[in-house]
């Protein structure tokens with residue numbers, strides 16, 4: 364087999380959110396990443412996106428850029444297949460760009476249009492953190508969203524539960540609410556939240572405890588009615604595998620842009636019966652489309668996709684010819 368070579372171009376970008384996102388990690392106002400472009404010898408061109416999430420343990424943008432530099436503007440398919448696991452975001456960017464040259468793989472051209480995506484797929488909208496979420500959902504509801512995600516564990520628990528109550532009471536019957544604690548709660552606070560949620564129909568509570576606390580999350584999952592989803596605990600393929608081996612039966616929130624090799628992710632998801640929710644990480648339209656295509660091809664349930672991040676940008680692209 365011939366090892367095809369591609370011309371490689373890497374362009375870092377910075378893109379501000381419409382409004383900053385507050386999580387327990389702090390305030391996030393600008394997305395930084397890089398767009399990679401592969402050009403084949405016959406002039407065909409495909410792009411991929413490196414969208415790191417260092418606080419989830421991925422490589423940093425600086426590390427990814429240094430990694431890319433060593434190729435000196437030229438990379439082969441074999442080199443792409445050998446990108447080490449410590450560069451999961453690079454694995455995603457390069458493998459997805461390369462897959463784009465083989466049209467049948469993860470390809471669904473209209474997905475490149477984020478405006479269309481909202482209408483075509485069942486997507487959970489990400490609400491602003493804190494009391495702003497109250498009433499804010501109405502605008503998203505009018506746009507067609509019926510599933511909402513709200514961050515918790517950011518400020519005083521009693522305040523958050525009062526806001527949660529208001530939000531929950533406001534949401535129409537045809538809506539679902541999922542909560543994301545971003546690994547910020549203690550065991551005691553988690554139990555308090557789960558007791559508080561017991562009489563409510565909440566889709567799931569995402570990552571209540573730090574990723575070190577696997578056993579404690581297992582116990583929470585067994586003891587309380589609200590399903591528990593792992594996110595920070597399964598930020599890469601090795602961690603997904605470890606949690607699976609340890610018997611995790613709850614939900615797996617999978618972020619294709621940071622989890623690592625799309626090919627090995629595909630193999631894992633096809634070989635194991637796991638309850639998944641695929642999620643975006645504020646990629647630009649290039650990474651977003653690639654992650655959504657992968658999510659569409661791998662999904663095994665009809666849960667809303669965690670791809671509501673597109674609403675957090677000012678200029679939603681309408682053009683399809685990226």
Ligand SMILES: O=C(O)CCC(=O)c1ccccc1C(=O)O
Nearest residue numbers: 489512642643644645669670671
């Ligand atoms: O999952 C979603 O629905 C939205 C995406 C999201 O919440 C998110 C986006 C970027 C980084 C981390 C997270 C998270 O799930 O914690």
Ligand SMILES: [Mg+2]
Nearest residue numbers: 543545569594
């Ligand atoms: Mg999360």
